[in-house]
Amino acid sequence: MAARRVSGLLFLLLRGCVVLAVELTTININPEVQEYQRVELSCIIKNSNTNDPRIEWKKTRNNETTYVYFENNIQGDLKGRAEVQSQSSLVIYNTSRTDSGTYRCEVAAVDDHKNLAEIIINLTVKVKPVTPQCRVPKSVPVGKSAILYCQEKEGYPNSVYRWYRNTDALPDDSKTSPKFANSSFTANANTGTLVFSSVNKGDMGMYYCVARNSAGTARCESQSLEVYDLNIAGIVGGILVVVVVLALITVGMCCAYRKGYFSTSSGGSGQSYKNSAKPDAMNYLRSNDEGDFRHKSSFVI
Template sequence: MDMKPVIPQCRVPKAVPVGKSAVLHCQENEGYPSAVYRWYRNSEALPDDSKSTLKFQNSSFTFNPKTGTLTFTAVNKGDMGRYYCIASNDAGSAKCEEQELEVYDLNIGGIIGGILVVLVVLALITGGVCCAYRKGYCTSSSSRSSGQSYKTPAKPEGVNYMRTNDEVGFYIIFM
């Protein structure tokens, strides 16, 4: 007994950068015999191959009507639109809800410019800290005025410091 397809599940990416690949899926498993699929963009049926029709020559997609997969090898601005799929067999057809596919440009110049600005700022900060250290601005004011810097005295050899019982419990002493 033939059974009409139910509403297919459609998966359309929300946004894809220009030049990147994209895959749109349409699937329905309850109809009998198995459904064949057709994708539509802005209410216009898409051919199985974009190169087979003059109207879609600027696109780069292939479509498999048996699996319901629409594959773009490299999207362009013209591929933007509202997509939906219809699953059909001898008993009838069903349509999924339209979904918007946005195609956007990557602003490579802006990204590179932003990275360069960050690198320049980091270089300036590093240079400023190095200069301040060399000129003595990073030492205490008392050592700058006397011209001497204070160094902690070295621990004399052979001297053992005594610790209270509480301290011994918290420290492991290696000698």
């Protein structure tokens, strides 16, 4: 008899705990939406011990948690473009790329903080790529390497890239396709680079790149790549001409120097002259009374 009473009491306690508990569910735990469109983060109360529960929404992005819905009001940058519907679901209008993040719906009785239930929802706002920036060298000599670049930074999730020559999509490795077996390029879909290890005449054409993610695509304008032959004979001949000209200039300067054209003698002639010396020990004096006379340096008055 006592055992039955104890078991009955335990049953009532367990039943009371179930009644007091809050139970939540959601339609989609990982919703995805295009930027500027509407999305609903469903948080459905299946069971609660109150008709007026306390409902809060929080958002975590870049390791920072902020309130989205608190004390029956929309908070932060969602204010004016979001609302809570169907008692606890969060609806966002005109979504922005900054709305991507982890959202937590918390529901509890107003005066009961112990019986708290929550649901985690991961929202992804997809952004279409913008026109990628492409760089194609205008001309490359045969046998030389070349790199083509393609990148855009606005799309979310991150874009992948595909290069085209004329109207043909290029594979990641030219050796994997018989059509491009004569080429020597590799393409990186994540970085957007197209690398030629050794270009040939068959690589000439109009090149463009397409950026793509789950939100859409975008492409850059076509750019021409020219491949020309390297004139080895002309280059060698030009070098020889320069060497000969330098040699002739050097010989001419040496000859001119030997003939004295570069000396710094007076009078502008190629020869240097010494000034004539006056007779030794002879000086000329002049007086008003006697006129000119001369004397030797040893003369003593």
